[in-house]
Amino acid sequence: MNEKNIKIRLALASALIATSVSTRIILVSLPNIKLVSFITILSGIIGGPFLGSLVGLFSILLTDIFYFGVGFWTIITSLSMSLIGILSGFIWYKSSNIPSKLQLGVFGCLLTLLYDVLTSILSLPVLFNLLYGNFDKFWFLIGNLLIGLFLPLGGFLWPAGPAHELFTALLLVFIGPTLIRRIKLILNDKYN
Numbered sequence: 001m002n003e004k005n006i007k008i009r010l011a012l013a014s015a016l017i018a019t020s021v022s023t024r025i026i027l028v029s030l031p032n033i034k035l036v037s038f039i040t041i042l043s044g045i046i047g048g049p050f051l052g053s054l055v056g057l058f059s060i061l062l063t064d065i066f067y068f069g070v071g072f073w074t075i076i077t078s079l080s081m082s083l084i085g086i087l088s089g090f091i092w093y094k095s096s097n098i099p100s101k102l103q104l105g106v107f108g109c110l111l112t113l114l115y116d117v118l119t120s121i122l123s124l125p126v127l128f129n130l131l132y133g134n135f136d137k138f139w140f141l142i143g144n145l146l147i148g149l150f151l152p153l154g155g156f157l158w159p160a161g162p163a164h165e166l167f168t169a170l171l172l173v174f175i176g177p178t179l180i181r182r183i184k185l186i187l188n189d190k191y192n
Contacts, residue, residue: 052085
């Protein structure tokens with residue numbers, strides 16, 4: 001990789017992280033209507049597992065540090081989003097073709113669901129300790145957390161988990177291919 005290509009990729013990483021951070025803050029009033037998963041998955045597809053990992057990690061980490069507040073969840077959510085970027089990079093980065101809209105929609109939905117389930121389950125040990133001081137009600141809390149992903153929360157009309165998965169899938173289906181194609185051209189990683 002030449003120096004110009006490194007600078008372009010660094011600028012791309014910075015722009016993707018900045019876009020993800022700013023949209024996470026701007027859309028704070030809409031629960032689980034966020035661009036972070038979309039931008040992280042797109043980053044993995046465009047720049048590979050490393051870029052996807054960086055964008056996912058820093059999107060969550062920076063917004064928690066400077067806006068939402070840091071807590072035990074910061075480690076869980078930032079590493080889980082980083083994993084989503086890594087997986088999308090491993091799935092599509094070396095592909096010679098842009099993923100189809102169906103592939104983007106299905107895998108985008110599944111990767112976002114993985115993120116939601118991971119962040120819910122990995123939070124359990126801390127929640128148990130805080131709420132109960134022991135693990136007597138482990139299965140009760142697991143059930144409540146997972147069911148809670150699919151029920152409307154906080155007086156909003158949509159269920160949190162499916163809203164997150166659907167929003168990410170729709171963005172990937174409708175604008176993902178165009179963004180992937182255009183950014184890959186800038187990076188000289190042309191698809192056939």
